Amino acid sequence: xxxxxxxxxxxxxxxxxxxxxxxxxxxxxxxxxxxxxxxxxxxxxxxxxxxxxxxxxxxxxxxxxxxxxxxxxxxxxxxxxxxxxxxxxxxxxxxxxxxxxxxxxxxxxxxxxxxxxxxxxxxxxxxxxxxxxxxxxxxxxxxxxxxxxxxxxxxx
Amino acid sequence: xxxxxxxxxxxxxxxxxxxxxxxxxxxxxxxxxxxxxxxxxxxxxxxxxxxxxxxxxxxxxxxxxxxxxxxxxxxxxxxxxxxxxxxxxxxxxxxxxxxxxxxxxxxxxxxxxxxxxxxxxxxxxxxxxxxxxxxxxxxxxxxxxxxxxxxxxxxxxxxxxxxxxxxxxxxxxxxxxxxxxxxxxxxxxxxxxxxxxxxxxxxxxxxxxxxxxxxxxxxxxxxxxxxxxxxxxxxxxxxxxxxxxxxxxxxxxxxxxxxxxxxxxxxxxxxxxxxxxxxxxxxxxxxxxxxxxxxxxxxxxxxxxxxxxxxxxxxxxxxxxxxxxxxxxxxxxxxxxxxxxxxxxxxxxxxxxxxxxxxxxxxxxxxxxxxxxxxxxxxxxxxxxxxxxxxxxxxxxxxxxxxxxxxxxxxxxxxxxxxxxxxxxxxxxxxxxxxxxxxxxxxxxxxxxxxxxxxxxxxxxxxxxxxxxxxxxxxxxxxxxxxxxxxxxxxxxxxxxxxxxxxxxxxxxxxxxxxxxxxxxxxxxxxxxxxxxxxxxxxxxxxxxxxxxxxxxxxxxxxxxxxxxxxxxxxxxxxxxxxxxxxxxxxxxxxxxxxxxxxxxxxxxxxxxxxxxxxxxxxxxxxxxxxxxxxxxxxxxxxxxxxxxxxxxxxxxxxxxxxxxxxxxxxxxxxxxxxxxxxxxxxxxxxxxxxxxxxxxxxxxxxxxxxxxxxxxxxxxxxxxxxxxxxxxxxxxxxxxxxxxxxxxxxxxxxxxxxxxxxxxxxxxxxxxxxxxxxxxxxxx
Ligand code: FES
Ligand code: FES
Numbered sequence: 036x037x038x039x040x041x042x043x044x045x046x047x048x049x050x051x052x053x054x055x056x057x058x059x060x061x062x063x064x065x066x067x068x069x070x071x072x073x074x075x076x077x078x079x080x081x082x083x084x085x086x087x088x089x090x091x092x093x094x095x096x097x098x099x100x101x102x103x104x105x106x107x108x109x110x111x112x113x114x115x116x117x118x119x120x121x122x123x124x125x126x127x128x129x130x131x132x133x134x135x136x137x138x139x140x141x142x143x144x145x146x147x148x149x150x151x152x153x154x155x156x157x158x159x160x161x162x163x164x165x166x167x168x169x170x171x172x173x174x175x176x177x178x179x180x181x182x183x184x185x186x187x188x189x190x191x
Numbered sequence: 192x193x194x195x196x197x198x199x200x201x202x203x204x205x206x207x208x209x210x211x212x213x214x215x216x217x218x219x220x221x222x223x224x225x226x227x228x229x230x231x232x233x234x235x236x237x238x239x240x241x242x243x244x245x246x247x248x249x250x251x252x253x254x255x256x257x258x259x260x261x262x263x264x265x266x267x268x269x270x271x272x273x274x275x276x277x278x279x280x281x282x283x284x285x286x287x288x289x290x291x292x293x294x295x296x297x298x299x300x301x302x303x304x305x306x307x308x309x310x311x312x313x314x315x316x317x318x319x320x321x322x323x324x325x326x327x328x329x330x331x332x333x334x335x336x337x338x339x340x341x342x343x344x345x346x347x348x349x350x351x352x353x354x355x356x357x358x359x360x361x362x363x364x365x366x367x368x369x370x371x372x373x374x375x376x377x378x379x380x381x382x383x384x385x386x387x388x389x390x391x392x393x394x395x396x397x398x399x400x401x402x403x404x405x406x407x408x409x410x411x412x413x414x415x416x417x418x419x420x421x422x423x424x425x426x427x428x429x430x431x432x433x434x435x436x437x438x439x440x441x442x443x444x445x446x447x448x449x450x451x452x453x454x455x456x457x458x459x460x461x462x463x464x465x466x467x468x469x470x471x472x473x474x475x476x477x478x479x480x481x482x483x484x485x486x487x488x489x490x491x492x493x494x495x496x497x498x499x500x501x502x503x504x505x506x507x508x509x510x511x512x513x514x515x516x517x518x519x520x521x522x523x524x525x526x527x528x529x530x531x532x533x534x535x536x537x538x539x540x541x542x543x544x545x546x547x548x549x550x551x552x553x554x555x556x557x558x559x560x561x562x563x564x565x566x567x568x569x570x571x572x573x574x575x576x577x578x579x580x581x582x583x584x585x586x587x588x589x590x591x592x593x594x595x596x597x598x599x600x601x602x603x604x605x606x607x608x609x610x611x612x613x614x615x616x617x618x619x620x621x622x623x624x625x626x627x628x629x630x631x632x633x634x635x636x637x638x639x640x641x642x643x644x645x646x647x648x649x650x651x652x653x654x655x656x657x658x659x660x661x662x663x664x665x666x667x668x669x670x671x672x673x674x675x676x677x678x679x680x681x682x683x684x685x686x687x688x689x690x691x692x693x694x695x696x697x698x699x700x701x702x703x704x705x706x707x708x709x710x711x712x713x714x715x716x717x718x719x720x721x722x723x724x725x726x727x728x729x730x731x732x733x734x735x736x737x738x739x740x741x742x743x744x745x746x747x748x749x750x751x752x753x754x755x756x757x758x759x760x761x762x763x764x765x766x767x768x769x770x771x772x773x774x775x776x777x778x779x780x781x782x783x784x785x786x787x788x789x790x791x792x793x794x795x796x797x798x799x800x801x802x803x804x805x806x807x808x809x810x811x812x813x814x815x816x817x818x819x820x821x822x823x824x825x826x827x828x829x830x831x832x833x834x835x836x837x838x839x840x841x842x843x844x845x846x847x848x849x850x851x852x853x854x855x856x857x858x859x860x861x862x863x864x865x866x867x868x869x870x871x872x873x874x875x876x877x878x879x880x881x882x883x884x885x886x887x888x889x890x891x892x893x894x895x896x897x898x899x900x901x902x903x904x905x906x907x908x909x910x911x912x913x914x915x916x917x918x919x920x921x922x923x924x925x926x927x928x929x930x931x932x933x934x935x936x937x938x939x940x941x942x943x944x945x946x947x948x949x950x951x952x953x954x955x956x957x958x959x960x961x962x963x964x965x966x967x968x969x970x971x972x
Contacts, residue, residue, distance in 0.1 A: 052311070054311065059310075062217075062218075063220070066220075067211070068211070068214075068215075068217075068218035069210070069211020069212070069213075070211070071215070071217075071389075071390065071441070072217070072391075072471075073389045073390070073391070073474065074474040074894070074895055075473045075474045075475060075894075076474065076894045076895055076896055078894075078895035078896065079389065079474075079895065081389060108211060109209075109210065109211035110210065110211040110212075112210070113210055118209065118210070122209040122210065123209075125205070125209050126201060126202065126205040126206070126209055127201065129201075129202065129859050129860070129862075129863050131205060131208055131209065132442075132694035132695070132696070132863055132864075132867065133388075133389070133390065133439070133440065133441045133442040133693055133694030134204075134205075134207075134208030134209075134213045134439060134441070134694070135213070135215065135388075135389040135390040135439075135441030135442060136389050137208050137209060137213075138208075138209075138211050141209065156908075159903070160903045160904045160906075161903075161904045163902070163903035163904065164902050164903065164904050166903075167389060167895065167900055167902065168389065168903075169387055169388055169389050169442050169444065169867070169871075169900075170389075170442050170694045170863075170867045171863060171866055171867055171870075172863075172865075172866030172867045172868075172869055172870030172871075172901075172906065172909070172932075173866075173870065173901075173902075173903035173906060174866045174906070174908060174909060175863060175866065176903065177903060
């Protein structure tokens with residue numbers, strides 16, 4: 036089947052099977068490998084992208100379900116070489132080590148700001164329960180998201 | 192501290208990760224790519240009575256099905272560390288083929304592989320391979336493995352016993368225990384863990400028949416070891432025609448250090464089908480087959496004199512090896528464990544006996560700390576049991592027994608290089624406001640909560656070496672590391688490092704070191720790792736050994752500077768021994784002229800201002816550093832927990848860590864390592880437990896639904912402090928920090944829980960149900 040998507044601002048049409056997951060459509064068909072696959076039970080969040088502005092675990096959505104949707108991946112955040120405030124906050128606060136969970140964490144962080152505004156650290160911690168990181172112990176991710184949220188509020 | 196070294200420099204590698212441009216193995220798709228899926232045993236112990244690949248071969252897109260028959264002649268999986276039993280016999284190695292052909296010994300053991308045009312086609316076809324099994328009885332618990340009548344895993348290995356090893360003077364220990372004023376005994380388990388790097392294992396093998404060259408992209412902690420093994424042991428390609436690339440590696444924690452059958456099989460498959468073959472584990476496969484960690488059953492006895500000084504420690508451990516010995520599985524409960532049982536204390540006599548047993552479970556190998564957490568857990572738990580028995584405060588009993596003079600030769604082989612244990616204790620007590628605890632306990636009690644405090648002091652051994660000593664202990668490979676420093680004509684620098692970062696930030700810390708040594712901007716330095724076509728030899732990263740690769744880099748830099756001084760002596764027309772190098776500038780008291788580092792590099796390549804018969808043109812130096820001893824980081828941790836007696840839920844209310852890592856390259860990165868290690872250790876203490884069904888040996892905890900991974904919402908904000916007793920074992924005084932957090936935190940948390948509950952012991956993980964039952968002994972069930 037053919038699926039039409041708008042991905043990171045570009046219209047694309049891809050041929051997929053009816054069982055192709057959105058994560059595989061992005062990674063294999065569009066070669067956008069920033070979203071990662073870290074589990075097979077929709078619990079790690081490494082695959083998180085924005086679909087029509089809402090954070091979605093792209094391993095839990097069929098490519099066909101995203102037909103006609105606007106998808107933003109980690110690759111689509113920086114504008115004209117300038118990092119998104121949430122990306123910059125992760126680097127500034129050492130919110131990543133191996134970097135595998137990072138794209139999902141950043142997308143989740145952006146979504147969190149949309150839903151909760153400049154949340155405090157306790158809120159960030161509870162909102163992060165669906166995103167796993169095995170490296171950082173979360174402390175710096177929590178700091179990064181809280182700081183990124185403040186910066187996004189400041190930039191808006 | 193330099194301009195960069197020792198400072199919290201932001202990571203140079205982060206740009207690609209935060210923009211989705213990291214390159215992990217699964218990101219690579221090669222031309223004519225095929226995909227592999229493994230057929231795995233659904234039984235933990237069974238005879239294979241038949242295998243029919245024909246139905247799979249009919250499926251769309253299938254290129255090939257490989258079974259053990261296609262690998263005839265390939266050697267069994269090797270165990271890389273020979274352990275001798277106390278009677279002198281060599282350990283008994285159960286044969287482990289790449290693909291099982293007659294017997295399977297754990298759930299998930301690979302039996303066949305399907306190669307197909309797409310991932311989905313490979314998976315569908317793998318399900319169509321028909322394998323007949325005759326189920327056999329199983330053994331899961333290491334405590335049962337040697338019992339009479341138990342199922343036997345390997346022919347000619349009686350009682351499932353791989354080895355019966357000892358270390359230390361048993362007679363001296365028994366004599367000291369016999370006369371000790373106090374004796375305490377403790378039986379405990381160190382729970383089996385599943386490492387769970389977020390990036391699953393993956394490889395992509397490409398055979399170039401024209402050049403007879405094999406390239407394997409592999410998410411691995413030690414690509415060099417894999418190259419040696421794949422060429423010299425498996426004969427997949429000649430060593431100079433075998434390239435292993437480990438690009439960005441999404442976490443390792445030890446589980447990406449062993450040699451695994453799947454990656455080897457995929458490499459053979461690529462040669463057979465003459466197309467690139469890619470395999471990426473799904474999470475279920477990771478749970479089933481990534482080497483697990485820990486899993487000990489231990490009885491320990493500690494003898495003390497009337498003043499609470501330690502006299503002797505006797506430890507008897509049964510270590511679960513799983514169905515087979517993994518690459519370094521034999522090493523971990525022996526020389527990485529028994530050797531650490533002195534902890535931070537003067538204990539005049541120590542004896543350790545370890546029996547390693549086979550069970551119908553996934554092979555066990557290194558997991559963050561690997562042996563050292565198990566040792567620290569035994570020591571730090573029994574010390575608290577002793578403190579409670581004789582009525583001495585847990586901080587005080589440690590203070591009474593600390594080693595104070597270094598170097599210190601323990602009775603169990605290792606010689607500690609340096610430390611300030613009491614300094615760390617004082618830091619940790621201050622950080623945690625230990626003195627204020629009774630008030631916090633009373634305040635918690637008023638809210639109906641049970642609050643407890645736990646102190647744990649650990650010492651570990653990092654940067655394993657030197658090679659000659661390790662060979663005597665049964666090691667099979669050199670334990671140096673390497674660096675090649677290339678200075679380009681305009682003064683930019685490439686460092687080809689034999690270490691390999693999988694999150695530790697080497698691209699930054701090595702660059703900090705080199706930038707300061709050469710006095711050049713950090714942006715002009717590039718660190719190259721993880722590609723055996725670019726780096727000739729190395730040992731990768733595990734066991735917190737970056738200090739070894741750092742030292743090799745430092746020494747190579749020194750050689751560059753020495754050559755620079757010789758070149759500058761000619762340029763300045765002064766005697767060589769008058770040339771000094773500091774802050775990026777060569778200078779001599781004999782002249783006013785100076786030469787910046789970059790100009791020296793240009794001159795080295797122009798080669799027209801010095802006699803090239805005396806000094807070769809160019810500016811490339813390498814160093815192989817074989818450490819004279821391990822390094823011995825240490826620290827003292829204080830955990831504070833609050834237990835809700837109504838639910839049995841334990842919350843870590845506060846956690847303070849005072850560590851001594853010697854000289855620190857980048858405190859921001861070190862803090863991150865500690866956060867991660869503490870979290871894994873708290874996970875072990877409270878939530879994480881690999882469980883097999885005792886009757887079927889099916890893995891019960893095979894997904895994130897069932898395995899208790901630490902999440903952001905269950906953790907306190909960590910308070911950290913650092914001391915510094917530099918290591919004399921390397922030129923930089925570094926020690927290593929990667930594993931510390933996971934070593935010291937489990938006993939700190941359990942000590943706190945035991946304090947809250949006023950009990951001697953409770954096995955990890957302290958799940959709510961377990962705690963609740965302790966608090967409600969009369970409740971039904
Ligand atoms: S891969 Fe989507 S949640 Fe884990
Ligand atoms: S940084 Fe490695 S999993 Fe989060």
